Amino acid sequence: xxxHASPLTDESYWTTLWDGQQHKVRHLRWAYVxxxxxxxxxxxxxxxxxxxxxxxxxxADSLWLPYLARNYESECYxxxxxxxxxxxxxxxxxxxxxEGTIIYEDLFAFAKKKGVTFDFVYSMGLIEHFTTPQAxxxxxxxxxxxxxxxxxxxxxxxxxxxxxARVASPKLLATHRVLTPIVLATALRDVGFHVTEFGYxxxxxxxxxxxxxxxRAVIGRWGHEVLCKCVNLxxxxxxxxxxxxxxxxxxxxxxxxxxxxxxxSCE
Numbered sequence: 001x002x003x004h005a006s007p008l009t010d011e012s013y014w015t016t017l018w019d020g021q022q023h024k025v026r027h028l029r030w031a032y033v034x035x036x037x038x039x040x041x042x043x044x045x046x047x048x049x050x051x052x053x054x055x056x057x058x059x060a061d062s063l064w065l066p067y068l069a070r071n072y073e074s075e076c077y078x079x080x081x082x083x084x085x086x087x088x089x090x091x092x093x094x095x096x097x098x099e100g101t102i103i104y105e106d107l108f109a110f111a112k113k114k115g116v117t118f119d120f121v122y123s124m125g126l127i128e129h130f131t132t133p134q135a136x137x138x139x140x141x142x143x144x145x146x147x148x149x150x151x152x153x154x155x156x157x158x159x160x161x162x163x164x165a166r167v168a169s170p171k172l173l174a175t176h177r178v179l180t181p182i183v184l185a186t187a188l189r190d191v192g193f194h195v196t197e198f199g200y201x202x203x204x205x206x207x208x209x210x211x212x213x214x215x216r217a218v219i220g221r222w223g224h225e226v227l228c229k230c231v232n233l234x235x236x237x238x239x240x241x242x243x244x245x246x247x248x249x250x251x252x253x254x255x256x257x258x259x260x261x262x263x264x265s266c267e
Contacts, residue, residue: 026092028063033203033239034255038153039067041201045120045151045260046072052119053077055143057107057136058126060085066096076100077118079110111139118143122151128176133184137191147265150193152258154179155209156200159252169211180251184259198259199249204242206255207231 028035042064046052052074056065059078069076076093078100080086086104093100103110107126121144127133140150157165157178165172179187185198202209208231216224247253 026061026063028067029236031236031240032206033243034201034206034235037201037203037249038064038256041151041153041258041260042068042122044197045122045149046074049074049119049149051075053116054120054122055079055118057121057123057140057143058129059089059102061088061092062124063092064124065089065100066093066098069093069098069100070096074120077103079103079105079107081106107136107139111142114142117145117148119145119148120150121148122153124153125155127152128154128179130177133177133179134187134191137187137193141191141193141263144263146263148263150188150261150263152184152188152261153201154184154257156202156251156255156257159250159254161210161255164207165210169214171214172211179257181257181259184257188259188261192264193261194264195259195261198257200251200254200256201249201258202255203239203249204247204253205239206235208235209255 030036030039046054046068049072052072054068054072054074055077056062056079058080059065060080060082062078065076065078068074076098078086078089080089080102081104083104086102090100090102093102121140123136123140127136130136137152140152144150155161155176157173157176158180162173181198181200185195188195188198208228212224212227212231215227219227242253
């Protein structure tokens with residue numbers, strides 16, 4: 001882990017973001033094309049493992065850790081540097097009736113201890129929040145067992161989502177490094193991973209990949225609630241309609257960039 005990475009956000013940024021989730025109980029909704037496609041990605045990543053030990057890096061308010069604990073009988077861990085985000089992640093596990101270990105700690109400090117390695121390491125919206133994403137990939141590599149699997153997912157802030165983000169949340173682009181699938185795959189190979197697949201995922205539309213919370217100050221709490229419900233309804237109705245027409249995952253409208261890779265069994 002020789003590279004240095006400075007975060008593009010701090011804990012207060014995430015505390016403000018997660019504060020709005022404290023009084024909401026969220027669930028994975030399979031009406032969203034994105035969730036169905038992400039579940040398929042997880043299935044490919046965990047195929048062949050029995051009772052895997054896994055960790056989500058940047059796990060705040062995670063809905064996927066409970067899903068993976070329940071559906072793959074996995075020993076789940078999560079780490080995040082947001083205290084509030086960790087509490088929400090632990091709450092989600094408890095509400096799902098599954099066990100897991102949530103660690104409130106800086107990712108790099110956690111990795112230096114390196115007391116355990118994992119069969120599966122994944123992140124969903126983490127590496128793009130650092131000046132040097134490759135430094136985070138090095139951490140992921142160090143936490144992974146030989147022959148283990150890693151999945152990295154980042155928002156696709158190109159195509160139609162760039163102008164939407166500029167209007168909805170001007171600071172959003174300042175807190176993200178925009179990564180294309182090829183850039184992500186190249187960085188993974190440079191670290192030492194064997195990249196098995198990469199590209200765009202999440203279906204043909206997911207407007208909610210953009211943060212609309214800054215508009216709460218403009219249109220008020222209830223106006224913001226209505227806006228979010230309209231965005232979510234559009235994601236479900238239009239997203240499923242376009243998926244039914246077999247619109248492929250691509251840069252213009254798909255919400256996520258991903259790469260699935262493995263760590264060589266011998267180094």
